[in-house]
Amino acid sequence: MAGLVKKWLQIVPWEAVVSVNAALCEARKALHKPTSDGYTPAKELWERSRSRKLSLAEVFQIGFQCHRLAPFCNYNGNTFVTIIRTLLNDVLKGLPADKAHILRSIAGHIVAGTATDIERKQLDSILVTLGK
Amino acid sequence: MTVAENKFLKEAIKQGLRMQHRFLAEPVLARTGKGYMKSEGVATLQRIKASLKKSKSR
Numbered sequence: 001m002a003g004l005v006k007k008w009l010q011i012v013p014w015e016a017v018v019s020v021n022a023a024l025c026e027a028r029k030a031l032h033k034p035t036s037d038g039y040t041p042a043k044e045l046w047e048r049s050r051s052r053k054l055s056l057a058e059v060f061q062i063g064f065q066c067h068r069l070a071p072f073c074n075y076n077g078n079t080f081v082t083i084i085r086t087l088l089n090d091v092l093k094g095l096p097a098d099k100a101h102i103l104r105s106i107a108g109h110i111v112a113g114t115a116t117d118i119e120r121k122q123l124d125s126i127l128v129t130l131g132k
Numbered sequence: 133m134t135v136a137e138n139k140f141l142k143e144a145i146k147q148g149l150r151m152q153h154r155f156l157a158e159p160v161l162a163r164t165g166k167g168y169m170k171s172e173g174v175a176t177l178q179r180i181k182a183s184l185k186k187s188k189s190r
Contacts, residue, residue, distance in 0.1 A: 013133060016141045023145045030157045038162065070162035077167060078155040082148035086140065097180045105172075112155075113167025 004130055008059045008087055009050040014043050021072045021079040030074040042071035056091070056107075056127060060084060063111035081111045091130070099126065 025032035042065075049062050063084040070076045085108055092100035106123045109115040115123075133141070154170040161167035 011137055011140050012144075013137060016133065016137060016144070019141055020144050020148055024148050024152060025157075027149055027152060028157065035159075038159075067167070068161050068165075070159035073159075074157040075152075075155060076159050077161065077169060078148050078152055081155075081169065082144050082151065086144040086147050089143070097184060098177060101177055101180050105177075109169060112169035113161040113165075114169045 004091070004127075005053050005055050007051065008054050008056075009046065009052075009062070012046075012050070012083060012087070014046050017046060017066075017071075017079065017083065020083060021075060024075045024078050024082075025072075028075070033073045035070055035073055038070040039072070042066045042069040045069070056088075056130075057123070059087065060107055060110040060123075063107075064113060067111055067113065077112050081108045084108070084111045095130075099129075102126065 022032045024030075045062065046066055054062070063080040067076050067080040072079065085104055088104055088107055092104060095103065102122065103126050106115060106119045106126075109119055110123070151172075154172065156168050
């Protein structure tokens with residue numbers, strides 16, 4: 001499938017990441033505030049990656065790294081998982097519904113930091129299929 | 133932000149709010165190296181597979 005390597009993050013400026021986190025925090029009345037140690041490195045990683053052509057595996061990894069850096073006081077996990085999953089929407093349209101569900105789910109688990117080895121292997125095989 | 137960026141943002145927020153119950157507010161991954169995301173179970177996948185089966189048999 002063409003278009004699997006592209007500038008995936010170009011459509012998501014850092015201010016959009018901040019807005020997603022703000023909305024999620026507001027919904028749960030949680031504090032929306034940048035962290036002193038994680039905010040700047042996560043922002044730099046994100047902005048640097050926006051201009052790069054990335055594979056899906058790299059996009060998931062950047063989502064995971066930004067999540068781990070914890071740029072916000074609350075809901076870092078949901079913020080990056082939801083952004084990466086939303087980015088997948090166009091790719092998923094071209095897949096059978098069950099495969100799309102599995103890919104969306106694995107992507108979420110990787111970014112959340114809960115993916116199992118089995119899921120990683122499953123992802124590899126889905127990506128190989130997509131690349132054909 | 134451009135129109136496309138705004139559209140993406142709205143969709144992301146919608147999706148994020150829909151699955152917010154599966155996350156903890158605290159930065160668990162940063163503190164422990166192990167993240168948290170509550171499983172949604174197999175019900176959704178089973179439903180999808182059943183509906184695919186149904187549409188194939190038609």
